[in-house]
Amino acid sequence: MAKKEFDCVEMKREGAAWVRAQIAGMTREQQIEYWKRRSEEFRRGAVEPKGTSDQGRRAG
Numbered sequence: 001m002a003k004k005e006f007d008c009v010e011m012k013r014e015g016a017a018w019v020r021a022q023i024a025g026m027t028r029e030q031q032i033e034y035w036k037r038r039s040e041e042f043r044r045g046a047v048e049p050k051g052t053s054d055q056g057r058r059a060g
Contacts, residue, residue: 023031041047
């Protein structure tokens with residue numbers, strides 16, 4: 001059997017662990033502000049997922 005090059009479940013778990021580390025110790029209100037800020041950054045395109053690059057993107 002061929003080795004998988006990409007494991008979606010592993011990627012999800014790593015992302016969840018990263019988020020848990022980011023919000024550890026925050027109050028509920030701080031977490032809400034964190035998510036508002038991160039959502040806005042994502043909408044503006046200021047956040048790029050880990051492991052991505054400009055290669056392969058189409059211009060325009």
